[in-house]
Amino acid sequence: MEKKSKKLKKEKNSLYSTITSCRICKSSDLKTFLKFGDMPLAGGFIKKEELAKEKQFPLTVVFCERCKETQILETVSSTTLFKDYRFVSSTTETLSNHFIQYAKTMKERFIEKNSLVVEFGSNDGVLLKPFNDLGIKAIGVEPAKNIALLARKKGCKVINDFFNSKTAKEIKKKYGNASLICANNVFAHIDDMHEPMKGIKLLLKEEGIFVFEVHYLIDLLEQFQFDMIYHEHMMHHSLTSLSYLLNLFDMEIFDILRIPIHAGSIRVYAQNKKKGKENIQESVYKLFNLEKSRKIDHLSTLIKFGEDTYKKRDSLIKLVKNLKSQGKRIVGYGASGRATVHINFCKFDNKTIEYVVDASHERQGRLIPGMHIPILPPDKFKEDKPDFAILFAYNYFEEVMKKETNFIKNGGRFIVPLPEPKIIEP
Ligand SMILES: [Zn+2]
Incomplete structure (x- = not known):
């Protein structure tokens, strides 16, 4: 296999590089279909005193004609991206419950007495703890120091590092082979996809299982979730492209499940070809067929998505401008990466959106990257009673509607930015 350094065009004195070939299949046949321009890191919620250090990077989305993977051209160095990551998985009840259920399912299906489970990208222990x-x-293996610490506080065993062949060897030496390797919402974050795959091949038992969850390209396309496209998410996977990747490592997908996490993800079950014991489930054929019927392997599908993205951005700008011209006060709800994308793509400043509320203590007191809108605790929103709140966390729509009945009763209205920007009337 060719060295990564040959494949990457390093830009001098810069914290990012631009790929010239596909992260999965190494083809150079990459077609651009969407350009965000310069964007800050979506998860780079900063403190006021750090503003001078803030960086912006171009964000360009391309499609690989060979393996059909959608990905971004720019690779921001992983140390810049993840050493101080601010997305804490256990913040929402929905996610916590999801992973409690996940652990139970794994136990019922695959785990025997004395089985070893390894999870990379283990975050704050949201799955390790239920295990x-x-x-x-x-x-767990987790590169973000601050987040790994949170998991350790819960009594979880965590290696503070990236998962690759080196860490896989270390784990194997100390604990033996793993029966199950998990990786959730992390497989989109890795520039050199072949490294964790090599690690998996080294660490997994021959008949072991690899289970991972990723945001799903079909959901991204159909619900126009362009706000999931940012530097931390280098790739947007489909069953088609993931099968291509696993096949390169002599592995196969034997089961797949569509799940509502992050407004549309898939849980993928894989095993070594021939050595694995599981039969290939109907779910896999079904999803392959769905992807074919939605033409996700055609460049034209992605080009259409790119064109629609610009239109949706423009219609949110129009809606917000219109409300501002009537003197309405607008805030944001949910300081996630999605919020960063919308706010920066639309260039909303803190006169347009006064602040964004978020329940995460990790983010409160910081600023939305790029446009520097303050992030405040939800209490502020309750006291302040603005006219409108843009629900950037629209993937928690039901949860938020239940929680914020008073805001709505008092005449406040939520705006959802996607799939179509609109005001939610009760
Ligand atoms: Zn490719």
């Missing part, structure tokens, strides 16, 4: 609670030996 531990079920009496399962689980080890």
